[in-house]
Amino acid sequence: QVQLVESGGGLVQAGGSLRLSCAASGLTFSTYAMGWLRQAPGKEREFVAGISWTATSTYYADSVKGRFTISRDNAKNTVYLQMNSLKPEDTAVYYCAADRTGWGKPGPSFNSWGQGTQVTVSS
Numbered sequence: 001q002v003q004l005v006e007s008g009g010g011l012v013q014a015g016g017s018l019r020l021s022c023a024a025s026g027l028t029f030s031t032y033a034m035g036w037l038r039q040a041p042g043k044e045r046e047f048v049a050g051i052s053w054t055a056t057s058t059y060y061a062d063s064v065k066g067r068f069t070i071s072r073d074n075a076k077n078t079v080y081l082q083m084n085s086l087k088p089e090d091t092a093v094y095y096c097a098a099d100r101t102g103w104g105k106p107g108p109s110f111n112s113w114g115q116g117t118q119v120t121v122s123s
Contacts, residue, residue: 001026002024002025002026002027002098002112003024003025003026003114004022004023004024004096004097004098004112004113004114005022005023005024005096005114005115006020006021006022006094006095006096006114006115006116006117007020007021007022007023007117008020008021008117009094009117009118009119010118010119010120011120011121011122012086012119012120012121012122013121013122014086014087014088014121014122014123015085015086016086016121017082017083017084017085017086018083018086018119019080019081019082019083020036020080020081020083020094020096020117020119021078021079021080022034022036022078022079022080022081022096022114023076023077023078024077024078024079024096024098025077027098027100027112029074029077030053030074031053031100031102032053032098032099032100032102033050033051033052033053033098033099033100033101033102033103033104033105033109034050034051034070034072034079034096034097034098034099034104035047035048035049035050035051035059035070035079035096035097035098035099035104035110036048036049036050036070036079036081036094036095036096036097037094037095037097037110037113038090038092038093038094038095038119039092039093039095039116040089040091040092040093043092045095046061047059047061047106047107047110048060048061048064048068048081048094049061049064049068049069049070049081050070050099050103050104050105050106050110051070051071051072051079051104052102052103052104053102053104054102055071055072055074057103057104058070058104059104059105059106061106063089064083064090067083067084067085067086068081068082068083068084069081069082069084070082079096081094083119086119086121087121088121088122088123089121090119090121091119091120091121092119093116093117093118093119094116094117094118094119095113095114095115095116096113096114097110097111097112097113097114098110098111098112099111100112
């Protein structure tokens, strides 16, 4: 079965940076789109970023455009999320997700999830 293991979360001051990683197994990684979603306390899970199976297309939530960058390394079965200029409102549990359609667009096709990694941004 699909297994996704996130790492790289932590506590950072506003304006700082973090890089999240997600190691995937149990799937043909190079054929899946990958993405990151997040869930803040008391809020619904929301799409953050997605990357197509070829890495030629990326998608971002408006709230993170220009600050976050998603990338993938198919040789390592790993997807990354580089987060710069972090804000307190970025505080959430960040989840890696897989999309077997290969497109990576926001929506319900992200249906395999990791356990999440906590990101806390202090003001």
